[in-house]
Amino acid sequence: xTVDKLVESISNKSDRIGRTVNLMEVCGTHTMAAxxxxxxxxxxxxxxxxxxxxxxxxxxxxxxxxxxIELAMTENTIITTFGDMMRVPxxxxxxxxxxxxxxxxxxxxxxxxxLVAARKNPGREVIFLGVGFETTTPLVAWTIQxxxxxxxxxxxxxxxxxxxxxxxxALCDSDDVxxxxxxxxxxxxxxxxxxxxxxLCREYHAPCVIAGFxxxxxxxxxxxxxxxxxxxxxxxxxxxxxxVTAAGNxxxxxxxxxxxxxxxxxxxxxxVIPSSGLSVRSSYKEYDAELKFPRIRVxxxxxxxxxxxxxxxxxVITPSECGLFKKECTPDNPIGPCMVSSEGTCxxxxxYSRIDE
Amino acid sequence: MNKxxxxxxxxxxxxxxxxxxxxxxxxxxxxxxxxLGDSALLNLGSTEIAFTTDSxxxxxxxxxxxxxxxxxVCGTVNDIAMEGAKPLYMxxxxxxxxxxxxELLERVIASVSSAARKADVLVVTGDTKVVEHGxxxxxxxxxxxxxxxxxEGCNTSVSNAAPGDLVVVTGTIGDHGxxxxxxxxxxxxxxxxxxxxxxxxxxxxxxxTSVPGIxxxxxxxxxxxxxxxxxxxxxxxAGIEIEEDKIKVKREVKAACDLLGFDPLNIANEGxxxxxxxxxxxxKVLEICSDNEFGRESVLIGxxxxxxxxxxxxxxxxxxxxxxxxxxxxxxxxxC
Ligand code: SF4
Numbered sequence: 164x165t166v167d168k169l170v171e172s173i174s175n176k177s178d179r180i181g182r183t184v185n186l187m188e189v190c191g192t193h194t195m196a197a198x199x200x201x202x203x204x205x206x207x208x209x210x211x212x213x214x215x216x217x218x219x220x221x222x223x224x225x226x227x228x229x230x231x232i233e234l235a236m237t238e239n240t241i242i243t244t245f246g247d248m249m250r251v252p253x254x255x256x257x258x259x260x261x262x263x264x265x266x267x268x269x270x271x272x273x274x275x276x277x278l279v280a281a282r283k284n285p286g287r288e289v290i291f292l293g294v295g296f297e298t299t300t301p302l303v304a305w306t307i308q309x310x311x312x313x314x315x316x317x318x319x320x321x322x323x324x325x326x327x328x329x330x331x332x333a334l335c336d337s338d339d340v341x342x343x344x345x346x347x348x349x350x351x352x353x354x355x356x357x358x359x360x361x362x363l364c365r366e367y368h369a370p371c372v373i374a375g376f377x378x379x380x381x382x383x384x385x386x387x388x389x390x391x392x393x394x395x396x397x398x399x400x401x402x403x404x405x406x407v408t409a410a411g412n413x414x415x416x417x418x419x420x421x422x423x424x425x426x427x428x429x430x431x432x433x434x435v436i437p438s439s440g441l442s443v444r445s446s447y448k449e450y451d452a453e454l455k456f457p458r459i460r461v462x463x464x465x466x467x468x469x470x471x472x473x474x475x476x477x478x479v480i481t482p483s484e485c486g487l488f489k490k491e492c493t494p495d496n497p498i499g500p501c502m503v504s505s506e507g508t509c510x511x512x513x514x515y516s517r518i519d520e
Numbered sequence: 521m522n523k524x525x526x527x528x529x530x531x532x533x534x535x536x537x538x539x540x541x542x543x544x545x546x547x548x549x550x551x552x553x554x555x556l557g558d559s560a561l562l563n564l565g566s567t568e569i570a571f572t573t574d575s576x577x578x579x580x581x582x583x584x585x586x587x588x589x590x591x592x593v594c595g596t597v598n599d600i601a602m603e604g605a606k607p608l609y610m611x612x613x614x615x616x617x618x619x620x621x622x623e624l625l626e627r628v629i630a631s632v633s634s635a636a637r638k639a640d641v642l643v644v645t646g647d648t649k650v651v652e653h654g655x656x657x658x659x660x661x662x663x664x665x666x667x668x669x670x671x672e673g674c675n676t677s678v679s680n681a682a683p684g685d686l687v688v689v690t691g692t693i694g695d696h697g698x699x700x701x702x703x704x705x706x707x708x709x710x711x712x713x714x715x716x717x718x719x720x721x722x723x724x725x726x727x728x729t730s731v732p733g734i735x736x737x738x739x740x741x742x743x744x745x746x747x748x749x750x751x752x753x754x755x756x757x758a759g760i761e762i763e764e765d766k767i768k769v770k771r772e773v774k775a776a777c778d779l780l781g782f783d784p785l786n787i788a789n790e791g792x793x794x795x796x797x798x799x800x801x802x803x804k805v806l807e808i809c810s811d812n813e814f815g816r817e818s819v820l821i822g823x824x825x826x827x828x829x830x831x832x833x834x835x836x837x838x839x840x841x842x843x844x845x846x847x848x849x850x851x852x853x854x855x856c
Binding site: 263271276 | 525526527528535536701705707780781783834835836837838839840841842843845848
């Protein structure tokens, strides 16, 4: 179907439904793609896209950033990280500031580069900041397996990996969140497969469509969600069929299970969600930076910045409803991580949505 | 502890870089500097001169399509050309690191020579310093300056765009930036992608001597096409509307941007120009560009409008609209 046809179909279906429907883009990449392609400006008013908790940078806690900076200050360490983490504010500044002050912090593009750095710097400890959902976790697990089989003594991961399902469940359980359907993350689902969303449909009667990232993918997925809503159904459908299967990537799943085990994890704004995180299994404990540097302990600092990232991530408010948005909080001076990451909801609103206001 | 310090974001050419420029202007501001063009325009008696300086700290020193020497000449020459002037003379200062191999130095100087010949400028003065090992990144930094003579009656300032004018870009965007990231970070993107680094002064020469309706010229280097258009919209106090499906982005560039979460509009170019011209001269501009080796793939990407002043809006492939914002340095690792 052409874009115009899709827009028309969505519009007709929205009329038939006759009330506002809230569809959540679970994944930050969808948020960004929807803004970049101007999808929001073509949807009927009654179809609202809400951004969910699926930006790994946005849900990372202050505490983790503080911990990473402490590790960076430890003698003889090299911190490696994806670029988006650099400017996330912790309670005492960001990694970017620590780097400017002379700490060896390197932006890398794939976890494999962290291993290369470890090989090239045998006398120093290379620590990778393991942040991300199912999409990145297998690669990081692979680096640990690789370091293990090569007996590399100077590589470790500071692990804050998370899984998306428990967060979606927590959203459905929360009283102030109202979601009529989920645009499920395409990249995550390539690894996990479609089956994992089934309980959500069963228990919460939540329609799920796994969406690709091209504008047409997103529109078609919205259309599919509206179909489910009209028929009163709730099932898992795959729009992104070119990459996602029911069972997912078994090899990647196996790799993750070999290296990591579930643990409780703290989500910025959502608090601790049981079994929503991953920690390094004891069989690989020498690659767990937390255990390797036991003397580095950071205490939880409660900062009251006024940032409402938590509410933004649960789609209880839109960024413009945060009092700091575009005033104290801008991409040049982010107060919360939602404004830092290129996939962050506040950053996306800041960059792209002014035209509608 | 909490003193404000320079971070890599300040080198990105976007809003953070402006904080540095603001300090410089506070202490050194004068009518010439305050124009903030790619070059300063100086009136020396009867001749008008464009004068510019630039430093090159690119890593890696050699990359597909060029090296630091070629980029030092082209970048400087282009800064002069964009101000509507013909580059004539340039300086070349080398900051070398202990341990640099002579062979590499020679290769870079040979490359300076061939780029200068192509651009028809003379390197007439220079300087050499050697610093301790570890103080000059990849082993070699270059600083250049250049002067050029302004074309008579030409004014190509970014503040000249007016509603009704059209916007042309001289080819695909993002080639340079993605090439550099791919090389530096060993991303192993399978591609024949090359930097677009090129001297644009011959093209500008043809344009300025045969089309009267050229309003503004800008080379979309750091900060990419987005920054160049935001500059023009801001300085001209006009809106700009561009069309996504007109803008040419190579498949490899798009793929790399998708992978890394970058917007091709924010990626650096080293051999492209943004040309704002009056509607009736657009056809001639496109003709001249497509006859020039560095403008073959020129396209009309949009127009200057009276709506949304100082804002650039992209009409997306799917008929939606969105703002094109000034890049902020933090998304993009520094390229050069
Ligand atoms: S606008 Fe800034 S302070 Fe407000 S929720 Fe977003 S990131 Fe937090």
